[in-house]
């Protein structure tokens with residue numbers, strides 16, 4: 001097989017990249033190791049920044065998002081049983097976010113790719129990227145029981161944290177930056193209308209809790225749990241009881257319960273792989289960086305990377321200049337590190353580590369009081385949450 005851009009991975013990064021390249025008249029092939037059902041139902045993020053919403057609309061992939069997505073103009077911070085709403089448009093000159101699950105974004109992009117785009121091969125496992133520093137890189141992959149080779153002009157590794165693409169970057173050129181956290185998130189889906197019309201981020205001495213949603217009738221909630229927690233260690237009643245404790249307020253706000261239809265534990269890490277490019281191999285999304293989900297940046301960072309690559313390759317096709325391709329890694333990493341900073345700040349602001357000292361407890365509440373009481377601090381959070389502009 002041969003194509004212009006070989007894309008490894010059909011998560012949001014790979015699928016959106018294929019769509020952007022298709023719209024630019026650039027052919028690609030997407031190799032995805034899992035089956036369609038798995039990719040379309042893998043529970044992940046649910047918040048789209050304004051920039052992501054704009055990109056999906058411009059790519060012709062925003063119709064169902066505009067019908068079914070929920071525009072949110074703020075979030076609530078909850079601490080010491082107090083509630084503080086952060087008003088995004090007022091603080092950012094009109095920006096908001098869209099609640100629309102990553103699963104739905106993937107379904108929309110898969111449908112478009114299968115209907116209009118180039119080959120999207122499910123259950124096609126990339127084994128290795130070879131010749132990344134040559135003029136004709138290739139992807140060795142296994143599909144339908146046979147090994148095959150995809151000859152490309154460029155390869156983009158959109159294969160996530162566990163992918164194979166970045167192994168093609170020589171170790172001596174690679175720098176990895178990471179931080180693990182001593183906690184994770186126990187996440188549930190529940191068939192009950194959300195108990196609040198916007199997301200609620202709660203800081204509590206017992207640990208963090210988040211109220212989110214997937215639709216007017218489906219709630220998505222998270223509990224901070226110790227690292228290594230098994231979701232099956234928690235009964236449904238224990239989960240609701242703990243959520244109730246952590247969302248408690250002085251004004252009697254009530255958390256409605258319902259049938260839990262899914263529960264799983266997500267580990268928490270910050271991680272960046274530099275560089276994001278080696279020869280004709282480019283890395284995008286979770287293949288190059290991971291953020292704690294607190295700031296809802298993961299999907300949106302992946303979008304920024306692939307928009308940057310598609311623009312750079314289009315520029316090269318139109319002008320013959322590789323200037324933007326050569327700047328890809330630095331361009332993406334400026335935005336990645338700002339998202340890493342924001343996600344780290346929100347995570348340390350709201351989560352209580354098991355060994356937290358009374359001083360650290362007071363410091364967290366002081367940071368939250370500052371955000372609730374000072375427009376400058378509140379604006380920094382609102383700007384980070386609604387998204388860092390694409391260069």
Ligand code: APR
Pocket residue numbers: 008009010011012013014031032033034039044045102124125126127158159160161162163164284285286287297298299300302
């Ligand atoms: N060959 C082919 N496909 C692969 C391989 C491989 N060797 N390894 C991994 N994949 C596929 C995975 O099955 C997955 O579908 O690559 C895809 C990577 O998708 P994501 O992990 O979703 O990463 P990305 O597209 O960068 O999106 C980032 O996803 O994990 C969330 O929180 C993250 O919201 C963020 C978003």
Ligand code: PHB
Pocket residue numbers: 044045046047199212213220293294295296
């Ligand atoms: C989600 O709805 O899954 C979600 C929302 C906000 C976050 C993280 C996850 O910060």
